[in-house]
Amino acid sequence: MTRSERIRETRGGGRPPAPGRRWSRSDTKGWIFVGPFLAVFALTFLSPIAYAAYLSLFRAQAFFGTTQFVGLDNYVDVFTDDKFWDGSLRVLLFFVVQVPIMLGLALVAALAIDSARLYGTSFFRLFIFLPYAVPGVVAVLMWGFMYGTNFGLAADLNDLFGTSIAPLSSNWMLASIANIVTWEFVGYNMLIFYSALRTVPGEIYEAAALDGAGAMRTVLSIKIPALRGAILIATIFSIIGTFQLFNEPNILRTLEPNVITTYYTPNLYAYNLSFGGQQYNYSATVAIVMGLLTAVIAYAVQLRGSREAMK
Amino acid sequence: MLIINGRRSRRIALVAAALTAASVLAGCGSDDGGGGGGTAADLDAALEEGGTITYWTWTPSAEAQVAAFEDQYPKVEVKLVNAGTGNDHYTKLQNAIKAGSGGPDVAQVEYKALPQFALPGDLVDLSQYGFDEFESDYTPSTWASVQAGEGLYGLPQDSGPMALFYNQQIFDEHKLEVPTTWDEYVEAARTIKKEDPSQCITNDSGDAGFTTSMIWQAGGTPFQADGENVTIDLQDEGTQKWTGVWNQLIEDELVCTIPGWTEEWYKALGDGTIASIGLGAWAPGVFEQSVPDGAGKWRVAPMPTYDGQPATAENGGSTQSVLEQSKNPALAAAFVRWLNHDEGVEPFLESGGFPATVADLQDPAFVDKKSDYFGGQQVNQVLTEAATQVVEGWQYLPYQLYADTIYGDTVGKSYQTHTALEDGLAAWQEALVKYGDEQGFSVN
Numbered sequence: 001m002t003r004s005e006r007i008r009e010t011r012g013g014g015r016p017p018a019p020g021r022r023w024s025r026s027d028t029k030g031w032i033f034v035g036p037f038l039a040v041f042a043l044t045f046l047s048p049i050a051y052a053a054y055l056s057l058f059r060a061q062a063f064f065g066t067t068q069f070v071g072l073d074n075y076v077d078v079f080t081d082d083k084f085w086d087g088s089l090r091v092l093l094f095f096v097v098q099v100p101i102m103l104g105l106a107l108v109a110a111l112a113i114d115s116a117r118l119y120g121t122s123f124f125r126l127f128i129f130l131p132y133a134v135p136g137v138v139a140v141l142m143w144g145f146m147y148g149t150n151f152g153l154a155a156d157l158n159d160l161f162g163t164s165i166a167p168l169s170s171n172w173m174l175a176s177i178a179n180i181v182t183w184e185f186v187g188y189n190m191l192i193f194y195s196a197l198r199t200v201p202g203e204i205y206e207a208a209a210l211d212g213a214g215a216m217r218t219v220l221s222i223k224i225p226a227l228r229g230a231i232l233i234a235t236i237f238s239i240i241g242t243f244q245l246f247n248e249p250n251i252l253r254t255l256e257p258n259v260i261t262t263y264y265t266p267n268l269y270a271y272n273l274s275f276g277g278q279q280y281n282y283s284a285t286v287a288i289v290m291g292l293l294t295a296v297i298a299y300a301v302q303l304r305g306s307r308e309a310m311k
Numbered sequence: 312m313l314i315i316n317g318r319r320s321r322r323i324a325l326v327a328a329a330l331t332a333a334s335v336l337a338g339c340g341s342d343d344g345g346g347g348g349g350t351a352a353d354l355d356a357a358l359e360e361g362g363t364i365t366y367w368t369w370t371p372s373a374e375a376q377v378a379a380f381e382d383q384y385p386k387v388e389v390k391l392v393n394a395g396t397g398n399d400h401y402t403k404l405q406n407a408i409k410a411g412s413g414g415p416d417v418a419q420v421e422y423k424a425l426p427q428f429a430l431p432g433d434l435v436d437l438s439q440y441g442f443d444e445f446e447s448d449y450t451p452s453t454w455a456s457v458q459a460g461e462g463l464y465g466l467p468q469d470s471g472p473m474a475l476f477y478n479q480q481i482f483d484e485h486k487l488e489v490p491t492t493w494d495e496y497v498e499a500a501r502t503i504k505k506e507d508p509s510q511c512i513t514n515d516s517g518d519a520g521f522t523t524s525m526i527w528q529a530g531g532t533p534f535q536a537d538g539e540n541v542t543i544d545l546q547d548e549g550t551q552k553w554t555g556v557w558n559q560l561i562e563d564e565l566v567c568t569i570p571g572w573t574e575e576w577y578k579a580l581g582d583g584t585i586a587s588i589g590l591g592a593w594a595p596g597v598f599e600q601s602v603p604d605g606a607g608k609w610r611v612a613p614m615p616t617y618d619g620q621p622a623t624a625e626n627g628g629s630t631q632s633v634l635e636q637s638k639n640p641a642l643a644a645a646f647v648r649w650l651n652h653d654e655g656v657e658p659f660l661e662s663g664g665f666p667a668t669v670a671d672l673q674d675p676a677f678v679d680k681k682s683d684y685f686g687g688q689q690v691n692q693v694l695t696e697a698a699t700q701v702v703e704g705w706q707y708l709p710y711q712l713y714a715d716t717i718y719g720d721t722v723g724k725s726y727q728t729h730t731a732l733e734d735g736l737a738a739w740q741e742a743l744v745k746y747g748d749e750q751g752f753s754v755n
Binding site: 007254255256257259265275280 | 712713716
């Protein structure tokens, strides 16, 4: 049903108003409501992107030099830049390994809390969610301290078990960052899943129970299918979060500048290019390419997700 | 359009400065001080007239200094801002310069960072106010550090002639003499490691500031800049002298890999893990503040050298500079003069600073002061002596801050794999040459 039809219907078949006038008035009303949002959105979201896109077409020299229009040269450079791909592949690896673990844990936690077999549900819910309430920077500082092999928790554990694992060494660093991120975001994703589970009507469970479905059967046939949309959303959030990985490596860099290079993740690379090297134009290019890559991957996942849903 | 506008406005500012200077010369100068240009008399006039300036710094002495200044010149208000330490500060400063406004009138700038801001024209040349005549009041090495190209871009505040800080208890424990040459130092490192593997002669996990100071001490001049022409040679004789010694420490894992300025580091300095460390003369303040457990254990000695002849380098140290962006450069320059040449030096010394001014470095009250933290040792005797032994001829890169940020990407690899530093230094050099060429220098 189109909008004008609906308007006519609510008027109870009375003489329809001149469509042109009504349209324009309701249009302006709409704009008034959307306007403030659009203004802020344009100012803080669209214009920086447009400015970055503009910057990426130039090349400026920080000393003595001039600003030159170089067309797409910066983009050509990014695609052949080993440092950029080094960082991109690292976050891709991180995504492939860390995100399934994190979402799996969040799913188990949500199902456990929803199962009504747990005492102190609200306590667990809060407890698992709590790390998300710790400011990211503080969390990383805290973990960085625990990871220390000279005085930190890692040192004590190594003493206890006679091992010599250095969480901040190059072999372990990515896993250590994954651990921090998982710790931070399991609770957040759990809440997404949990709230999706709460929307399943009680009658369905009742019907399932009458049909003789056990707890496991209920999970597999009712709860998981009901969570499909929530899992898709959480996955897309995680893709974006992973590809923008910045805080954790940036702070751990002060502890291990040799392991975490200036191009450890694409975001860190863009940051260091502009604020370390004043290569604003190239930095903008890196940011745009990374944004496009993220959008493409997120879109692919979403497309696949909605196709699954249609089956 | 930011870049182009930034450039244009800078050009306009320069033209305006030139015009103002011309009008002053023509005898019709206004006394509002705006636009730059002027003489020593203009500074006094600016102080008389008063106004407001902003000062960005992270030195602990700043608060006391600003209070004393405002007492003396009630018409002047100084807004003191701590915009962060080191790189955080420079990032904000660089952003303000790029944006064309929002920066301070006066900013703290480390000697190593000075050329990076001075060469693109972001700082005011203070020689126009007659500051050139202060040359003999400062140590030669700090005076050289505030020059860039043809200009004078600040007055030195502190200096950091390097000395060897060592933990007397550890050296006694291993019955070791304090080394005077680097060969003895490596020997001592081996002894300590052999007798107690939990201890180490020093910590070094790869620090650009330390590396450049060590090359400086060895007589190396890997960076030479003259206008647009930059020469980088991280294989020169001095550099090789240093790597010859330091490779042994890195390859045989004789040093702790605890990064500096971390909680771990302060602990390791206090609990007898680290036996010695080469730091600038500002270090006693850091020890007293952040390493309370080390009280009574630490002493100071001259840096070990390659041939036993005294020689040292600067490690750290800052100047205060006036930004080209400043709307009241005469007042800002007058503040800098007060801060680092006149009455401001006294509160600086009282709050534990190590000066760059010759008169204070020779003042018996300063030199002979006993330090309780250092077991009653007259540490300033060693440190002021070091200030006269700084090797001449050193230059930082005009983009040293950038160089420091990518140090870990390149030389850091050598530290990580415990292999010869030459490979890492070569990679550093390659990256620096590429960057310099891209940014408008001609590098070879």
